[in-house]
Amino acid sequence: MAKLTKNQKLALAKYDKDAAYSLADAARVVKEITTTKFDASVDIDVRLGVDPRKANQMVRGIVTLPHGTGKTVRVLVLCTPDKEDEAKAAGADHVGLDDYIQKIKEGWTDVDVVITMPSVMPKVGALGRILGPRGLMPNPKTGTVTMDIGKAVQEVKAGKIDFKVDKFGIIHAGIGKVSFTQEQIIDNAREILSTIIKLKPAAAKGTYVKSVFMSSSMSPGIRIDQKSITA
Secondary structure: OOOOOHHHHHHHHOOOOOOOEOHHHHHHHHHHHOOOOOOOEEEEEEEEOOOOOOHHHOOEEEEEOOOOOOOOOOEEEEOOHHHHHHHHHHOOOEEEOHHHHHHHHOOOOOOOEEEEOHHHHHHHHOOHHHHHHHOOOOOHHHOOEOOOHHHHHHHHHHOEEEEEOOOOOEEEEEEEEOOOOHHHHHHHHHHHHHHHHHOOOOOOOOOOEEEEEEEEOOOOOEEEOHHHOOO
16 A cells, blocks of 8 residues: 655645535635645546436536636637638637648647537548547537637637546536635536536436535545535
């Protein structure tokens, strides 16, 4: 068994790993026990009582976090020339079509989100094997295949994220940074948790939300008392 570092021991001494904390207390504790020299991300992990193998129990959605993610989101827009000015004005980092498609085929994927328009999806679809495994493939369900390019770019830059349950029935999502205030972390957490609750599939039986944990990049997980989520 690996030995605990001094910082890990100090972190574990500041909270009860077996207790369930209110959302407010979890946000406070995660800031207190994070000792990284960089601005660590704050994450939410939600275990659901669904079977992701069944299409009618898949949970996937989008949410705009009130205070953003704290990350600089690099956006690539693949569009026709008539939409390029709109994309650039909205803040897209990279704008083009055939030249970027070729770059991606050659292995370039140095972006966080790819936005495109329906008319060029046949070209973009050919990149599925490259973009898909990296979670970069545009999808109408997440608003990244649209004619309203400017709005899509602005929303992503403002903190819009998409999430989906993994094969183990867990949703993992980054909801901010440790440098955020306690209130900002609470607001962002409550926004995504309320969205997940609203997305409960009709086919899901029994307990829907089984557990919720909050953590930072290198901190232990803090269990959240589910009663505090809607309080």
